[in-house]
Amino acid sequence: MKKGCDKISHLVSDAFDRKLSWLERIEVKIHLSMCSLCRSYANNIGVMHDIFSYIRHSDESGSTRLSQASKHKIKQILKEECDDKS
Amino acid sequence: MTEAMNADAWLNEHGDYLYRFALSKVHDDELAADMVQEALLAAWRGKSRFKGDSTLRTWLVSILKHKIIDHIRKDIRQRKISDALENDPSSHFFSESGEWQTNPRTWHDNPEQCCDDLKFRLVLKECLTRLPEKQRRVFELRELADEDTDTICKACDVTSTNLHVLMYRARLSLQACLQKHWFGGAST
Ligand SMILES: [Zn+2]
Secondary structure, eight states: OOOOHHHHHHHHHHTTTSOOOHHHHHHHHHHHHHOHHHHHHHHHHHHHHHHHHHHHHHHHHSOOOOOHHHHHHHHHHHHHHHHHHO | OHHHHHHHHHHHHHHHHHHHHHHHHHOOHHHHHHHHHHHHHHHHHTGGGOOSSSOHHHHHHHHHHHHHHHHHHHHHHHTTOOOOTTOOTHHHHBOTTSOBSSOOOOOOOOHHHHHHOHHHHHHHHHHHHTSOHHHHHHHHHHHTSOOOHHHHHHHHTOOHHHHHHHHHHHHHHHHHHHIIIIISGGGO
């Protein structure tokens, strides 16, 4: 059975989150070879995926710091915890 | 006394990194700082469990991750955020016979440049905000927090099939929103 663009675009999305079955991969491949709209969509959600992974890394390696007030508060709480124990 | 100094050293050496990590997942300064506090406290209480087979930072991050997931799970339960499965956008994107109604156009932009472009980041944020909440939570945990699907299913109380449906809908909507407001736009 030939699948429509709605089904294929779902599979293209799933491929980012689970391993497609052999049959599903073939279906996607054949459909993409014939359908330029689904090819565009597949390209675009790939671009989106890459953008998010860049964002993830730039957020984690940035220079944002804990505010002094938060640091102070955390210090206080850790200190209380240590004092309780002794 | 030496113990107290150790806890301080954890905060001084890893606090900022943990904070950035939390912030990139929860997008809320105050909440991120609270998460760091809870994680450090839990780490301190459980410090005998730190075996030294990973680095201290890796260990602290794994505790922080648990705290974040835990927070999201509680938040979703408490506010009874529904499955949002009734929010099905596919009729908007596809005809009844399953053909595209809003045609995707191929984006040729460089992902790294997009990430560095503050104007793009604003548009992206706006597009994410428009998603139904559960879709957005699941999508952000997957794409921004890079969590595995099992963890997300547990945190958000969804089956893996639901997760795939929510991710699909989020991608469809985001793709259309970004195309309209950034990549392609004005000509539509
Ligand atoms: Zn198609």
